[in-house]
Amino acid sequence: WGRRRPFILGVAVPFGIITWLLFTDFGFSPGWTKVYFIVVVLLYFTIYTLLDIPYTALSAEMTTDYDERTGLITYRAVFCQVASILGAALPLAMVEQLTSLFGDRKFAWSAMTAGLGLLCVFPILWTWRATRGCELFPEKTSSRPRDIIDHVFKNRTFRYTAAVYVLSNMGLSVAGAVMVYFMKYYMGYTENMQSVAFAVLFACTILWIPFINRISSRHGKRWAFIVSIGLWALVQAVGAMVVRPEWTVFFYAMVVLASGGIIAVTMTGWSMIPDMVEVDEFKTGRRREGLYFGVISFSRKIAVALSVWLVGIALSAVGYVPDAPQSEGALFGIRAMYAWGTAVFLVLSMAAAYLLPMTRERHEALKRAIALKNEGKPWDEGSIRDIL
Incomplete structure (x- = not known):
């Protein structure tokens, strides 16, 4: 079971x-x-x-x-x-x-x-x-609420990974929340035109998946994340500020390029988190996947809620009036939130990814150290010191 x-x-x-x-x-x-x-x-x-x-x-x-x-x-x-x-x-x-x-x-x-x-x-x-027999580890394990403080947040690699995932999701939430206002009030799109834009966005994310997977296979997860999110941040920070309502082709080019970063948040973010479990296993001798994924899930919910709340406050601050023509100041504020508000969180997540100590080589060394430790044999901690 x-x-x-x-x-x-x-x-x-x-x-x-x-x-x-x-x-x-x-x-x-x-x-x-x-x-x-x-x-x-x-x-x-x-x-x-x-x-x-x-x-x-x-x-x-x-x-x-x-x-x-x-x-x-x-x-x-x-x-x-x-x-x-x-x-x-x-x-x-x-x-x-x-x-x-x-x-x-x-x-x-x-x-x-x-x-x-x-x-x-x-x-x-x-x-x-379909997953019957796919769980590779013993069924019995235990966790206490204080383990979240004693082990999860003291796991250096997890802290960086959590920062990558939470910050990128905050950028994603800001972009998703403000994009509707950007298209409606600045670009002048009807609801049907907005639906088409979102459909193109989701469809193009699928096309980016093999490309991101290839970068990850060759250069590691963090570089796949940095490249994809970096392109998205550039598109948001520059493209959203220079695009004009009549530049339909330019706007859809932005959507296509941004979709790579959007899917990278899901792909590379979720594939980084499992690697943290082995760090905990080396330190404690226990595998507690549920504890780590639970903390990440809860952190994401808080981050998304905070992002949407901040967007609401920012819209009020720039003078947004629902269902009415917007002032020049409100339009600039909406553009700035969509462009720079998103890009700030994305750049911060890239910085966390760059500092992330986990690599393919260190993960392999960590697994070897765990095996040797379980067999009661000496192991070399030098190659994994950075992730501990």
């Missing part, structure tokens, strides 16, 4: 049900409707966490090879991006079709998510079945 797979099996059906409940209005009074949706949202994210952390932690257990982990995340990224494209396009189309058939938009939303909720149960169950 393993340590992770029972969670994946256990939440498959509840995840489908709670997805349906999240978009279903049972006609309660306004007060009880608020209570209902607060409870459902809390349950949704609880179940999502119970699925997400074991699922992502499996990548550290299924293989200990530095490059295989990148390959594993590459496959995951492809399916994730395809699902993102379908998830962005299908639901609204399904709602419109169901509304025209039944004449009730609330029912259409409920029926649509009931279908998608049922559909998502089967890939979760398939993941549970």
Whole structure:
């Protein structure tokens, strides 16, 4: 059964049900409707966490090879991006079709998510079945809350990796939040034109995946991250400030180039995290993938929430007025947030990646040291001192 797979099996059906409940209005009074949706949202994210952390932690257990982990995340990224494209396009189309058939938009939303909720149960169950026997390590381990302070945050390599992942996700969140305002008020795009831009963005991320995977295989994960994020930061910092509303081709060129950095956040970020587990194993003799992925997941949620909150404050500060023509100052503020607000976080994440001590060679040396230590034989700590 393993340590992770029972969670994946256990939440498959509840995840489908709670997805349906999240978009279903049972006609309660306004007060009880608020209570209902607060409870459902809390349950949704609880179940999502119970699925997400074991699922992502499996990548550290299924293989200990530095490059295989990148390959594993590459496959995951492809399916994730395809699902993102379908998830962005299908639901609204399904709602419109169901509304025209039944004449009730609330029912259409409920029926649509009931279908998608049922559909998502089967890939979760398939993941549970397909990973049977893939957990390579003993099922019993233990962790205490104080281990987060005593071991996780004292893990030097993890601190740099967490900085890379959190800062890049903050840049991604700022870009995603402000891009809608940038396209609507500065570029003058309608909702349909915005949908096309997002579709192109998601589609192009798939095209970048082999390129990023190749850089990672040749030069390591951190250089794949630095190159991809560096290109995105340059596009944001310069392109978003010089583009004009009539420069449609230029804007879409920006979207294509930026998509490489966006997928790099997912690909290289998630493939770096498993390598931290071996550092902890060398120090403590225990493998605690779930502890590290749990801390990363929680840190990401805080970072994303903070980013969106800061965007809201910044929009108010520059004089943004919802659904109205914007002043020159507000338009400049929106452009600056989209350009420089994103780029600042991306550049900081690149700096953290450059300082990241983990490399392919050090990871291999670390695995050899763990094997020798477990056999009671002497090992050379000199080659791994920087990552400890």
